[in-house]
Amino acid sequence: MEDSKGTIRKNNRLISNLLKGKPQQYLVVGIIFLLIPIINLWTGMISFSNMTLLNNVVIFAIAALGFNILLGYAGQVSLGHAAFMGMGAYLSAYLTMQLELPFLLSLLLSGLVPMVIGLLLGLVALRLASLYLAIATLGLGVTFQNIFIEWTALTGGHAGLRRIPYPEILGFEIRQREHFLILSIVILVGLAIFSYNFLHSKTGRALIAMRDSEHAAQAMGISLFKYKLYAFALSAFYVGIAGSLYAHLYRYVEPSAWGVELSLNLLAMVVIGGLASIGGSIVGAAFIQLLPRVMQDLPLVGGITNINFILTGVALIVVIIFFPTGLIRRFDFLWNKLKAKVGKLNSKEGGTP
Amino acid sequence: MKILKIEDLSISFGGLKAVDRVSFEVEENSIYGLIGPNGAGKTTIFNCISRFYTPDEGKVLFTSKTGEEINLLDYRVEEVIGKGLARTFQNVELFKMMTVLDNITVGLHREMKGNILFEGFKLPMIKREEEKAKNKAREVMKFLGIDGIENQPAAAQPYGIQKLIELARALVSEPKVIILDEPAAGMNGSETKELAKLITKIRDHYKTTILLVEHDMGLVMDICERICAINFGKKIAEGTPKEIQDNIAVQEAYLGKGDEEDA
Numbered sequence: 001m002e003d004s005k006g007t008i009r010k011n012n013r014l015i016s017n018l019l020k021g022k023p024q025q026y027l028v029v030g031i032i033f034l035l036i037p038i039i040n041l042w043t044g045m046i047s048f049s050n051m052t053l054l055n056n057v058v059i060f061a062i063a064a065l066g067f068n069i070l071l072g073y074a075g076q077v078s079l080g081h082a083a084f085m086g087m088g089a090y091l092s093a094y095l096t097m098q099l100e101l102p103f104l105l106s107l108l109l110s111g112l113v114p115m116v117i118g119l120l121l122g123l124v125a126l127r128l129a130s131l132y133l134a135i136a137t138l139g140l141g142v143t144f145q146n147i148f149i150e151w152t153a154l155t156g157g158h159a160g161l162r163r164i165p166y167p168e169i170l171g172f173e174i175r176q177r178e179h180f181l182i183l184s185i186v187i188l189v190g191l192a193i194f195s196y197n198f199l200h201s202k203t204g205r206a207l208i209a210m211r212d213s214e215h216a217a218q219a220m221g222i223s224l225f226k227y228k229l230y231a232f233a234l235s236a237f238y239v240g241i242a243g244s245l246y247a248h249l250y251r252y253v254e255p256s257a258w259g260v261e262l263s264l265n266l267l268a269m270v271v272i273g274g275l276a277s278i279g280g281s282i283v284g285a286a287f288i289q290l291l292p293r294v295m296q297d298l299p300l301v302g303g304i305t306n307i308n309f310i311l312t313g314v315a316l317i318v319v320i321i322f323f324p325t326g327l328i329r330r331f332d333f334l335w336n337k338l339k340a341k342v343g344k345l346n347s348k349e350g351g352t353p
Numbered sequence: 354m355k356i357l358k359i360e361d362l363s364i365s366f367g368g369l370k371a372v373d374r375v376s377f378e379v380e381e382n383s384i385y386g387l388i389g390p391n392g393a394g395k396t397t398i399f400n401c402i403s404r405f406y407t408p409d410e411g412k413v414l415f416t417s418k419t420g421e422e423i424n425l426l427d428y429r430v431e432e433v434i435g436k437g438l439a440r441t442f443q444n445v446e447l448f449k450m451m452t453v454l455d456n457i458t459v460g461l462h463r464e465m466k467g468n469i470l471f472e473g474f475k476l477p478m479i480k481r482e483e484e485k486a487k488n489k490a491r492e493v494m495k496f497l498g499i500d501g502i503e504n505q506p507a508a509a510q511p512y513g514i515q516k517l518i519e520l521a522r523a524l525v526s527e528p529k530v531i532i533l534d535e536p537a538a539g540m541n542g543s544e545t546k547e548l549a550k551l552i553t554k555i556r557d558h559y560k561t562t563i564l565l566v567e568h569d570m571g572l573v574m575d576i577c578e579r580i581c582a583i584n585f586g587k588k589i590a591e592g593t594p595k596e597i598q599d600n601i602a603v604q605e606a607y608l609g610k611g612d613e614e615d616a
Binding site for chain 2: 194195197198201202203204205206208209211212213215216217218219220221222223224230234276
């Protein structure tokens with residue numbers, strides 16, 4: 001009797017040690033979610049279109065994660081980040097189709113080039129503050145969407161680019177949605193851990209410091225302009241990567257996908273999921289992407305054309321009213337409550353002789 | 354040795370001369386006070402020294418950590434702390450959403466060498482640097498007697514503790530000069546006495562120079578070795594606490610002119 005209790009406690013400790021750090025948690029959760037595509041390869045329980053939807057969730061989670069660095073951590077607003085996602089998409093298409101670069105290289109370049117362009121644009125835009133910055137980035141987004149339309153030699157104009165090659169890694173062609181989901185989950189988990197690490201170091205502290213008090217940040221030696229630029233460029237990198245994945249998932253890019261709606265959606269994902277939270281970015285992306293589908297399947301109202309978009313709007317308002325700090329903080333709250341309860345039970349168990 | 358020399362500092366805001374040719378010199382390892390009635394321009398002088406403002410004229414000569422004398426006006430606001438001059442604010446300016454320990458660690462920003470790429474991959478070098486910085490921050494917390502609240506959010510602390518956290522954040526980089534903007538504001542008598550002891554202790558332990566702006570006459574007279582009094586942006590007196598107390602101009606600035614009373 002004592003022995004079995006001891007092993008249980010030991011196991012508990014093992015699990016809690018495994019889940020101690022956030023990066024470890026991301027890894028474990030990532031592995032659990034990897035089971036979805038893996039199991040689906042055998043069973044085929046989830047339909048093709050639903051697998052596409054799940055891919056979409058992960059891709060937008062990557063974009064939202066980048067956007068959260070800018071909005072949540074650094075406290076800078078942008079209404080033009082769709083431009084960077086489009087840039088990543090077109091660039092990746094061009095690099096793999098015209099230059100026939102390997103997929104992984106073009107994926108990386110689709111992050112780096114928007115990052116450099118974001119850096120250059122940030123040099124001008126970040127001299128503005130709050131509302132003026134919002135307007136300037138809004139203009140930036142509209143400008144880039146027009147560039148996507150007009151620069152037909154590179155983007156194919158309104159018709160877009162078709163037959164973008166399947167991603168190929170080490171000779172393995174990723175044709176199935178399940179394989180693609182594995183790829184995108186691995187990238188998301190990698191980026192989440194990378195973000196967590198630098199956000200909990202000097203750079204992350206500087207970003208949050210700048211957001212909380214510009215004066216104190218300056219007095220502590222933080223260059224506001226430099227870190228605003230960092231945040232802007234970094235977010236462009238993440239969003240560009242997401243754009244590249246998007247292009248290779250659908251194998252088709254067209255300019256209407258990179259409009260203001262997308263920029264606003266990114267904003268909504270971050271605010272709903274939770275500002276300055278990595279998990280929140282992912283939850284927010286899932287919320288915005290999955291909600292229309294869920295609404296569509298509702299009895300009675302689901303049948304009405306376009307009702308899902310209206311209900312999505314209603315759900316947004318409900319979330320903002322009742323969970324203003326983001327859904328993730330609500331989860332955290334419930335999780336901590338659960339932990340406290342379990343802790344109490346454990347201590348009671350330990351107390352009995 | 355004079356560690357800080359203010360020479361002919363002047364600044365005006367839209368025609369109003371807030372500071373008019375003020376000069377004073379601060380001896381190394383001393384506690385120097387800057388006093389004056391409301392609106393005299395004390396905080397403005399502080400903001401010029403810490404480079405939040407750029408004065409129209411004058412020099413701020415400072416013997417930096419490396420031992421060379423520099424004019425702080427040649428540097429940007431975020432470079433000042435790296436030269437060895439740190440400050441606190443009149444209204445506590447903490448990073449509210451951060452933990453207490455993180456708040457103080459930000460004070461070491463300039464001394465940390467990490468970049469995003471190294472940090473993202475959590476290289477051993479970054480881990481060591483983080484550990485070192487956190488330990489240093491913990492040491493300062495212990496010195497100021499605020500240890501045990503490392504992982505609590507800064508915003509949840511009472512006002513007095515927040516002031517100490519801010520002090521710790523300025524202190525952690527071991528500056529040569531630390532400027533305190535009204536450290537006793539919002540404190541009661543016994544808290545002010547504690548603060549006086551603490552400031553002297555900081556000066557002795559960290560071998561630092563303290564320049565403070567203060568309203569609380571008791572505190573200034575108690576701990577400052579030299580005092581500069583200003584009124585309407587002009588220096589009206591400088592000397593030891595005793596000299597300042599006996600100075601007619603200072604008395605007039607604070608209490609009004611004698612003949613006004615008669616009228």
